[in-house]
Amino acid sequence: MYSVDTYLKVRLACHHNGLSQRAAAREFGISRKTIRKILAHSEPPGYRRTAPIKRPILEGFTGIIDQILDDDKGVPRKQRHTAKRIFERLRDEHGYLGGISTLSNYIREKSLGNKEAYVPLAHDPGHAQVDFGEALAVIGGVTMKAPFFVMTLPHSNAVFVKAYPRETTEAFCDGHVSAFAFFGGVPLSIVYDNTTIAVAKILGDGKRVRTQVFTRLQSHYLFADKFARPARGNEKGHVEGDVGFSRRNFMVPIPRFENFDALNADLEAKCLNRQNDKLRGQRKAIGERLLPDLDALVVLPAVPFDACEKVSTRANSISMVRYRGNDYSVPVAYAHREVQVRGYIHKVIVASGTETIARHKRSYGKEDSIYDPLHYLPLLEQKVGALDQAAPLKNWDLPSEFAILHRLLEARMGKKGKREYVQVLRLLETFTMEDVHEGIKNALNMKAIAYNAVKLLVLCHVEKCPPKLGSDSYPFLPKANVEITNPNSYMALVGA
Structure with a gap:
């Protein structure tokens, strides 16, 4: 390969000075074939392979x-x-x-x-892409993997991010509800990968069979869906890029918050702040380019979608229903009956027909038993022998006065005292913990150790009136017979 300087000298000698190709070959020590190539090109054309490499x-x-x-x-x-x-x-x-x-x-x-080549795409306003990412977070002092939902509007590059304890059906639905509320409308269409939350089956002709919950979500908000081809992340490249951007910029260093609500409030603030950024190749900030997106969105329905997973099941003999591998209690009256479980992000609600019968904080553990002690009190009132071994009451965090009352009732009345203690606990079905606690403290101070006394004192506390405790309130107590003092009794003591 000859340098461009050699090209200049040969071309000047031949084109300007009239030197023949034969004479130029002798003068420069270059073959005539190469001289012809130099005269045909103003500079070295570079190495060009004329045939495949043979190995x-x-x-x-x-x-x-x-x-x-x-x-x-x-x-x-x-x-x-x-x-x-x-x-x-x-x-x-x-x-x-x-x-x-x-x-x-x-x-x-x-x-x-x-390697595949791609065509650059232009995106019309009002369309969205959705995906999940994953990042580490410290929630309540516990380090965990936190999946996060991402919705992006490719026209403007505006993004919404929300983190969850797990990537579940209800998280998928809640992410849509929250994103629609954040943007103030519903996109015309949304592009997804083939997540099993949305796609139950891909048929041979490429058609998708939607899951029941995704169909309900789509029917509620009336957006069109589009699914990328399997293993073709480029077809929703905007959201995949924003998943990585959100992880690197919103979650570095590792976020530390008391709960997911605090984390998501921080993520939403960062999504809003990003709208002030101006991306490479754009003359306007994201917030300015978002305006056509917002104009194209469809108006939100009057009521948001109920973002939960619904499961029909049956309560077992110990009044528990199973949801996602964990057991949740229901009132003993519903043992052996059909119920419906609604699983939300942070709570589980159990219903019988149209009546809500139980509410619990959701557990993301494995094989956990989550009790509401109040569910078992009617049965314990009948079976007081199980009171001391009742699992639902074992970790019940009650004020210390409850235990004192329990001990005194049982010491004074035996089995009947156990039953009266359960009746006191059942006051929590009607009154607040604060009211019942105040009633028990007053009963202990007045040494009125009985269910009827506690109930009366609770009512007095609620109604803010002084208690009236008399023998008429306790017909079961033995009447005291007070006799006139006999002086001879004292004389007997003096004589002794």
């Missing part, structure tokens, strides 16, 4: 190499063959005698030939 040492092995590379497409990326591993297999299994560099060059050229 005789690989003959007979290229088919094996190609098959290994094809098989690797169906396995996880981190378990695919490296050039070194293919070299070792060819050497050990097929008697390959060549070097690894020849093999590496062949694999590199194959991979370049297989």
Whole structure:
């Protein structure tokens, strides 16, 4: 390869000074064929391959190499063959005698030939893309993986992010409800990957069978759906890029919050703040370019979608229903009956018909038992022998005065005292913990150790009136007979 200086000298000598090609070849020591190339080009044209590279040492092995590379497409990326591993297999299994560099060059050229090219896309206002990402977060002092929902409007690059304890059906639905509220409307269409939350089955012709919950969500908000081809992340490249952006910029350093509500308030503030940014190649900030997006959105329905998973099940003999591997209590009156469980992000609600019969904080543990002690009190009133071993009452965080009252009632009345203590606990079905606690404290101070006394004192506290405790309120108490003092009794003591 000759330099551009040589090109200049040869071309001046021949074109300006009239030197023949034969004479130029003798003067510059260059072949006449090369002189003709120099006269045809103003500068070196660069190296141009006229035929494929031949690698005789690989003959007979290229088919094996190609098959290994094809098989690797169906396995996880981190378990695919490296050039070194293919070299070792060819050497050990097929008697390959060549070097690894020849093999590496062949694999590199194959991979370049297989890389897909893409067409840059322009996005109309009012359309969205959705995906989930995952990041570490410290919630309530516990380090955990926190999946986060991302909705982006590609026209403006505006983004909404919300984190959840798990990537579940109810998180998927709640993410949509929250994103629609954040943007103030419903996108005309949304692009998804083929998540099993939305797609129950992909048919042979590429049509999707939607899940029941996704169909309900779509029917409520009336947006069009589009699904990317399997393993074609470029078809929703905007949201995949925003998933990475959100993780790097919104969640570094690792966020630390007391609960998910606090974390999500911080994420929403960061999404709003990002609308002040001006992206490369754009003349306007995201917030300005968001205005056409917002104008194109569909008006929100009057009532938001009920973002939960609904499951029909049956309460068992110990008044528990199972949801997502954990057991939740219901009132004992509903044991063995059909009920419906609604699983939300942070709560579980159980209903019988149109009546809500139980509410619990949701557990994301495994095989947990979540009790409401009040559910079991009617049964314990009948079966007081189970009071001391009742699992629903074991971890009930009650004020210390409750235990004192329990001990005194049982000491004075035995089994009947246990029953009266359960009756006192049942006051919590009607009154607040504060009211019942105040009634028990007053009863202990007045040494009125009985259910009727506690009930009266609770009512007095609620109605803010002084208590009236008399023998008429306690007909079961023995009447005291007060006799006139006999002086002879004292004389007997003096004589002793």
